Amino acid sequence: MKRNSTLILLFAGFVLVIGIVLAAILNDEQPIRYNHEKHIQDADLECVDCHRNVETGERASIPNIETCSECHDDTEDENEEIRKVATYVDEGKRIPWKQVNVVPDYAFFSHRRHVFLGKIKCETCHGNVASMVTPFSEPYREITMDWCLDCHQDRQVSSDCYACHR
Amino acid sequence: MPRWGMVIDLNTCTGCGECAAACKIENNVAIVGPEESDMGRTMLWMDMLTEYEGEYPNVKVRYIPRPCLHCDEPPCTRVCPVRATYLNDEGIVAQIFPQCIGCRYCMAACPYTVKSFNWYRPEWPDTMESALNPDVSARPAGIVEKCTFCIHRLQIAKEEAAVENRDLREGDYIPACAESCPTKAISFGDLDDPDTEVSRLRRTARAFRLLEELGTEPKVYYLYEVE
Known part of the structure; x- marks a missing residue:
């Protein structure tokens, strides 16, 4: 009985981890x-x-760097996402x-x-x-x-x- | 509601084929190789019919540019089992590519043989791929296609007129063939408006239509050559 509960808990944990990983992948789909x-x-x-x-x-x-660069050009910004935009702008690369x-x-x-x-x-x-x-x-x-x-x-x-x- | 039509002056037409080329490029009409062409699978929405008179060396060649004639009594629409082809409110015989099942009844019914069957998945050389017209779909294999009077140009022209808050003016909408003709042999416009160039030309004594006796009431008129 105890072993069954452990297995169920393990399985639930596994599903949770997969869910979190999938959610992270989906959220991070955009650059x-x-x-x-x-x-x-x-x-x-x-x-x-x-x-x-x-x-x-x-x-x-x-919109791509031409538009974003009108407001974002600080590659040292405290916000990581803004830093990413500014880096694309700085390097003249298209945001994919x-x-x-x-x-x-x-x-x-x-x-x-x-x-x-x-x-x-x-x-x-x-x-x-x-x-x-x-x-x-x-x-x-x-x-x-x-x-x-x-x-x-x-x-x-x-x-x-x-x-x-x- | 306008009723779109075309007048082709055979006296002015030199048979240069520019209209056929412009049509092919404008409408992403697939290029068919010589072997397929020999099997009668050439795809042309605007064809150049040629007629030879006399014997060599005294030969006279006549050219007749032939798009879809957009009949008012189209035989093709009556046989379509899926309403992929029908006469729309503005007199254009529509051919709805994603609706077509490729049965080819309409091809058999059309007395002017204006329709082409897409035998192959169209492929273009890399350099041409990027030059495809984004306003027109690239049709898949297995469907029937034909001249649409460049309907996409009508939609764009209507949209532009609406943005400028005005009615469509004569000349706002003309198909690629008429636009490209170097001798201005092709006129295009509203046949129901008596003041348009096409209305004026089709009332002249030189005007005739292909296979008029069939009662298909084509909206493409021709003007006889002056001998």
Whole structure:
């Protein structure tokens, strides 16, 4: 009986360790532990301040050193993550962000059309980014055609297949 | 709602093939090797039909650029079992690539043979891979494809007009073939607007359509050569 309990405890411990390791791997997927909350709530930035193509282009664009360097250049900063950014800036290397939201190659999505013209809030597709303290490791929600079409029909915009597929 | 159409002036067309080349590049149309080409598997959304008259040395060659004719009564859409091809609200015969199952009924139904079947997974040389047009998908093997009147250009033009808070103007949207033609033989615009260049040209005595007797009502008009 005692031996069984020990085994169960050992197994539980093993699962816990694996869980912690997996969580650490998932959290560390991005090269920098970017904190959206700090940028949006504390620094009072808007999404478009860094994702600059949101209102003008098809792709929102993921900011890289050109944008980050406008605020971060102290390689001696006390915050390790800022030091990492500043090092990338200092060495002129690209931050190897992993793209999380990927539109499949048979579908076309224009941020300009949805955000600038359609006045759709970023949160609709990307969730409450303003309270996120870790970077995205996976999309906020699965983007399905049903979901797109529900919104298109509610707003009475084109549901022609060509609106997205070409 | 506009009804998009095209007028090709055969008198001005020199048969240079620029429209066919521009189309291929604009729409990421796969390049097919000579062996496959011999098997009739060449992929061209804008084809250059050639007609020879007379005997050597007195030969006259006629060229007829032939995109999808975007019929108002398209035979191809009626046979599609999965609605991958249909006539959309603006008169464009759509071909929705991810919806197509590759049965090729539409190819058999089209009297103008404008549709191509993708026999192979398209491959481009490395240097061309980076030059693929990001506004158009690279189609997978096993589906039917054809000219879309460069629908992506319409969407971009509409978006730009909306950003500038104005209506679409004539000339905002023209397909790559019309844009590239060095002799301006290809006109493009709204056939329902009587003031557009295409409306004016199609009312002239030189205007005709291919296989008009079939009743397919193509929206691509040709202007006879002046002898």
